[in-house]
Amino acid sequence: MKVKRFAMVLDSNKCIDCKACTVACKVENNVPVEEGNYRNWVSEGALRGKFPDLGQSFQPGQCMQCANTPCDHVCPTGATWVNKDGIVLVDDHKCIGCKYCMTACPYNARYYNETTGAVDKCTFCVQRIYKGRQPACVETCPTKVRVFGDLNDPESEVSKLLVKHAYRVEKPEMGTDPFLFYLI
Amino acid sequence: MTIAFSKKLSRRNFILASSCAIGAGSVAMMGHRYKALAASKEVFELNDAGSRDVFTSCGMCVNKCGVIARVRNGVIEKLDPNPNYIKSRGMLCARGNAGLDTVYSPDRLKYPMIRTGERGEGKFRRASWEEALDLVADKLEGLAEKYTRAGTVFVSTEGFQEHFFTTFAECYGSPNTLRHPTLCLASNIQGFGATYGTNPTPDVLNADYLIMSGANRSEALVTPDSIDMITGEGGKRKVVYLDPRFTKTAAKADEWYAIKPGTDLAFILAMTNVIVSENLHNRKFVDDMAVGFDELREHIGRYTPEWAEGECDIAAADIRRIAREFAAAAPRAVYYQGRRSSFFDNDTQMRRAMAILNVIVGNWDTKGGMVPGSKIALEKHDYLAPWYDGVPLRLDDGSATYLSNKDGSWKYFRDRVLEGKPYPVKGMMVYKQNPLVSVANRQKTLEMMKQMEFICTIDITMNDTATYSDVILPEATYLERQDPIESQGGILPVVTTRNKCIEPMYEAKPNLWIMQQLAKRLSDEIYASFDFTMEEYRHHQLKKRPDIAKALKKNGVFYEKTTPTYGTTTGKRLRTKSGKIEIYSEKYAEKGLDPLPVYTRPNTVPEGRYRMILGRNAYMTHGTTANNKYLQELVPENSLWLNIDEARKRGLKNGQMVKVKSSLATEHLRLFVTEKIRPDCVYMAHGFGVLTKGQRLLQGKPGSDAALIEDNVEPISGNIAMHQTFVKVDAA
Numbered sequence: 001m002k003v004k005r006f007a008m009v010l011d012s013n014k015c016i017d018c019k020a021c022t023v024a025c026k027v028e029n030n031v032p033v034e035e036g037n038y039r040n041w042v043s044e045g046a047l048r049g050k051f052p053d054l055g056q057s058f059q060p061g062q063c064m065q066c067a068n069t070p071c072d073h074v075c076p077t078g079a080t081w082v083n084k085d086g087i088v089l090v091d092d093h094k095c096i097g098c099k100y101c102m103t104a105c106p107y108n109a110r111y112y113n114e115t116t117g118a119v120d121k122c123t124f125c126v127q128r129i130y131k132g133r134q135p136a137c138v139e140t141c142p143t144k145v146r147v148f149g150d151l152n153d154p155e156s157e158v159s160k161l162l163v164k165h166a167y168r169v170e171k172p173e174m175g176t177d178p179f180l181f182y183l184i
Numbered sequence: 185m186t187i188a189f190s191k192k193l194s195r196r197n198f199i200l201a202s203s204c205a206i207g208a209g210s211v212a213m214m215g216h217r218y219k220a221l222a223a224s225k226e227v228f229e230l231n232d233a234g235s236r237d238v239f240t241s242c243g244m245c246v247n248k249c250g251v252i253a254r255v256r257n258g259v260i261e262k263l264d265p266n267p268n269y270i271k272s273r274g275m276l277c278a279r280g281n282a283g284l285d286t287v288y289s290p291d292r293l294k295y296p297m298i299r300t301g302e303r304g305e306g307k308f309r310r311a312s313w314e315e316a317l318d319l320v321a322d323k324l325e326g327l328a329e330k331y332t333r334a335g336t337v338f339v340s341t342e343g344f345q346e347h348f349f350t351t352f353a354e355c356y357g358s359p360n361t362l363r364h365p366t367l368c369l370a371s372n373i374q375g376f377g378a379t380y381g382t383n384p385t386p387d388v389l390n391a392d393y394l395i396m397s398g399a400n401r402s403e404a405l406v407t408p409d410s411i412d413m414i415t416g417e418g419g420k421r422k423v424v425y426l427d428p429r430f431t432k433t434a435a436k437a438d439e440w441y442a443i444k445p446g447t448d449l450a451f452i453l454a455m456t457n458v459i460v461s462e463n464l465h466n467r468k469f470v471d472d473m474a475v476g477f478d479e480l481r482e483h484i485g486r487y488t489p490e491w492a493e494g495e496c497d498i499a500a501a502d503i504r505r506i507a508r509e510f511a512a513a514a515p516r517a518v519y520y521q522g523r524r525s526s527f528f529d530n531d532t533q534m535r536r537a538m539a540i541l542n543v544i545v546g547n548w549d550t551k552g553g554m555v556p557g558s559k560i561a562l563e564k565h566d567y568l569a570p571w572y573d574g575v576p577l578r579l580d581d582g583s584a585t586y587l588s589n590k591d592g593s594w595k596y597f598r599d600r601v602l603e604g605k606p607y608p609v610k611g612m613m614v615y616k617q618n619p620l621v622s623v624a625n626r627q628k629t630l631e632m633m634k635q636m637e638f639i640c641t642i643d644i645t646m647n648d649t650a651t652y653s654d655v656i657l658p659e660a661t662y663l664e665r666q667d668p669i670e671s672q673g674g675i676l677p678v679v680t681t682r683n684k685c686i687e688p689m690y691e692a693k694p695n696l697w698i699m700q701q702l703a704k705r706l707s708d709e710i711y712a713s714f715d716f717t718m719e720e721y722r723h724h725q726l727k728k729r730p731d732i733a734k735a736l737k738k739n740g741v742f743y744e745k746t747t748p749t750y751g752t753t754t755g756k757r758l759r760t761k762s763g764k765i766e767i768y769s770e771k772y773a774e775k776g777l778d779p780l781p782v783y784t785r786p787n788t789v790p791e792g793r794y795r796m797i798l799g800r801n802a803y804m805t806h807g808t809t810a811n812n813k814y815l816q817e818l819v820p821e822n823s824l825w826l827n828i829d830e831a832r833k834r835g836l837k838n839g840q841m842v843k844v845k846s847s848l849a850t851e852h853l854r855l856f857v858t859e860k861i862r863p864d865c866v867y868m869a870h871g872f873g874v875l876t877k878g879q880r881l882l883q884g885k886p887g888s889d890a891a892l893i894e895d896n897v898e899p900i901s902g903n904i905a906m907h908q909t910f911v912k913v914d915a916a
Contacts (some may be wrong), residue, residue, distance in 0.1 A: 014414050014415065016402035016403075016410070016414060016432050016433075016436060016802070017402075017432050017802070018277055018278055018402070018403075018405065018432075018802040019278045019802065019803060019818055020275065020276060020277045020278045020280070020281060022278065022818070023278040023279075023281035023282050023814045023815070023818075024276070024281045026281075026814060027261075027262050027263070027281055027282075027284060027814070028262055033813045033814060033817055034813060034816075034817055036817070047430075047858075047859055047860070049859075050859060051430075051442065051827065051828070051829075051859045051860070051861075051862075051863075052430075052440075052441075052442040052862075054430045054434070054435075054440070054859060054860065055435065056430070056435040057435070058432070058435070136262070136264070139264060139265060139267075140264070140265055140275060140276045140277075140280075140281060141275065142272075142273070142275035142277060142405070142410065142411050143275075143411055143414040143415050144415060
């Protein structure tokens with residue numbers, strides 16, 4: 001079995017901040033409601049200009065599925081781990097809820113799930129993707145902002161997008177080597 | 185449930201994860217690959233025993249997108265988009281994803297209930313279906329005897345089982361059905377219909393130039409337009425957007441103009457002026473296909489861009505440039521007509537002007553233009569309404585110039601109920617509509633309901649209208665019903681199916697069953713029109729189309745084409761008086777209406793007050809979803825948008841509570857100070873400030889727009905005009 005490198009490429013220019021991804025994720029992954037916790041979200045960029053010359057961008061955010069994982073490094077119990085295909089996961093049986101990982105994550109992508117008693121985060125919908133399904137956020141997105149796939153496969157859409165377009169990652173100065181890529 | 189572990193992942197984690205496992209249908213598709221992966225022990229093997237996928241149709245708004253529901257052990261676990269559903273481009277929005285809470289909300293109506301306290305007090309007792317239905321039938325008989333069969337109004341809104349409700353009204357013998365269009369798009373249909381003989385669909389995907397005013401497509405989602413305007417042929421399309429607010433559509437548009445509310449007509453007439461005076465119009469098209477261009481040329485001279493600048497706050501130079509760009513891009517250029525058009529009392533004429541602007545550049549029945557919609561025909565269900573003597577015409581007959589006989593006009597109808605003229609209406613049957621939240625001037629609706637001798641509401645939740653009813657009948661939600669096959673017309677017509685995902689919870693019943701039970705109680709003659717099962721009904725609909733039945737089973741949707749067809753009307757008579765596109769409307773002239781759109785200025789905002797404008801966000805559908813837990817988390821409360829300079833001038837701070845006072849009411853809500861709105865306007869969301877105690881998440885969430893907005897009216901279509909109310913805003 002060939003090792004994959006799962007990644008997501010996002011074209012935020014297409015994002016209309018409809019939050020379909022956010023609700024799809026909540027339902028798919030049983031993220032508790034009414035506690036203000038999310039595995040993914042859409043941020044409104046700062047409003048540019050003065051009325052009536054205004055501009056604003058929207059950007060989906062979530063766990064960046066880093067290759068150099070600050071969350072994993074600080075975890076005292078080995079609850080946070082990385083699978084062979086690059087997906088950062090939390091074993092909630094091992095998680096003691098110390099929240100070091102939440103502090104270490106530069107993207108504020110983790111939350112403490114009161115229901116499971118463990119820290120929770122985006123898993124690229126691991127329960128779907130190994131059956132050939134798309135992550136819930138990707139599948140539901142109206143304007144197809146998000147593309148998910150395997151960067152080890154040069155024929156995958158994600159690989160092709162990163163060849164064709166310029167892109168950036170969030171907070172490169174942190175040295176986390178994220179695998180969410182935002183097209184420029 | 186059997187679970188094979190990966191080396192590191194715990195059982196506990198995966199019990200949780202597997203509760204969201206995908207349905208059997210997709211697994212079968214991916215079977216080969218899945219087995220290989222599982223055999224390698226590299227991945228997690230999830231058992232999908234007991235899980236099945238059900239093709240159904242979203243019921244969270246009017247779009248009815250295709251859904252695949254994942255159901256396990258009688259519980260719906262997840263709603264996924266149906267990738268085959270071309271009309272919605274295989275997507276599901278936040279509301280569609282939140283549909284689970286429609287079923288599992290603790291605030292659902294669970295049993296039939298009969299009022300015990302005062303109207304609106306919220307005191308009910310549980311009743312059996314038998315008792316509740318007997319009571320409703322008895323009241324309907326009594327009302328008919330006392331006030332004729334027109335003495336009961338049947339209030340409803342769109343849905344796949346609404347048809348049974350309006351059929352029931354007709355069989356009962358009331359001419360008074362009162363539907364939602366005059367709170368929404370009645371003037372739009374009228375304006376475009378008077379011009380084209382139909383309300384065409386804009387081919388957004390293929391348009392190179394799109395002008396949108398009064399249509400916030402990135403928030404007021406309409407499929408496929410909301411998607412196509414973003415995803416079409418990337419980079420080629422220009423979007424010009426007019427809105428007093430900087431909405432999410434404004435953020436996506438190439439150009440945004442903060443137009444003065446109610447002056448879109450000036451902008452459109454000035455664009456028309458430029459195109460006509462510079463001979464940029466499509467001469468051959470207007471000669472061959474339309475009537476009245478010469479009259480337009482004469483009429484339009486006075487509406488110069490310089491004049492329009494003074495009306496709508498958009499620079500003459502911009503209007504001129506946009507007009508030239510529009511004409512150059514034609515016919516792949518659309519002045520988009522939007523959907524809800526209940527803004528101002530000149531709306532029908534404004535929509536006429538939009539239509540005419542599209543006409544003169546030859547934008548009709550062509551790629552990237554306005555395309556007449558089509559519909560896939562299904563077998564109709566015949567029914568025979570009994571004849572009753574002595575039933576008068578509709579209560580609102582003769583009010584609006586072009587009143588829809590089926591829809592009526594909320595404004596005129598309610599006024600006449602309150603006057604008791606020309607006859608009393610004392611009974612009210614409600615299906616799915618929530619007029620206390622959706623109709624402007626809530627106080628009037630309360631008075632209308634107060635003078636009713638009997639009110640019965642069929643709904644799924646204890647909303648305001650249910651709270652003010654005498655009998656409440658719980659309907660099964662859209663995920664618990666099998667509904668008629670639905671043919672959705674448009675530029676890419678589809679046939680959709682809504683299959684039952686789970687059995688109805690509690691004692692909820694589908695509307696068809698409720699109508700059948702009432703019909704039975706009224707007379708054999710009425711019941712004869714309802715004597716069928718849903719299976720039989722659906723079977724009959726597809727009697728001549730086994731291909732559709734097959735496709736619905738396999739894909740959950742049927743369609744004949746994936747790209748629009750153009751030119752279907754070439755050489756054919758249109759459904760207008762002249763048989764051609766009517767720039768000049770002889771029909772309007774005969775009715776004493778302006779045959780060409782004449783500009784009328786909106787009422788001026790008085791000193792110290794603001795114009796209250798309405799709009800949508802992508803997380804709420806009218807007054808129906810504010811109590812949904814997933815969506816409530818996204819919009820936890822209402823707020824009043826006020827321009828930052830105005831707030832500064834008035835010493836008002838972001839986040840403070842303010843009182844908003846119109847001529848009708850005062851509402852308290854939180855202030856949102858922003859650059860995103862014109863200084864002369866304020867805005868709030870729709871769906872908050874409910875009266876009921878039966879919606880848990882809306883308690884203590886003030887801000888009812890229906891209480892504040894005056895019920896002005898657009899007299900040609902009878903549409904309500906909701907942007908003509910001024911409010912005072914003060915610190916609370």
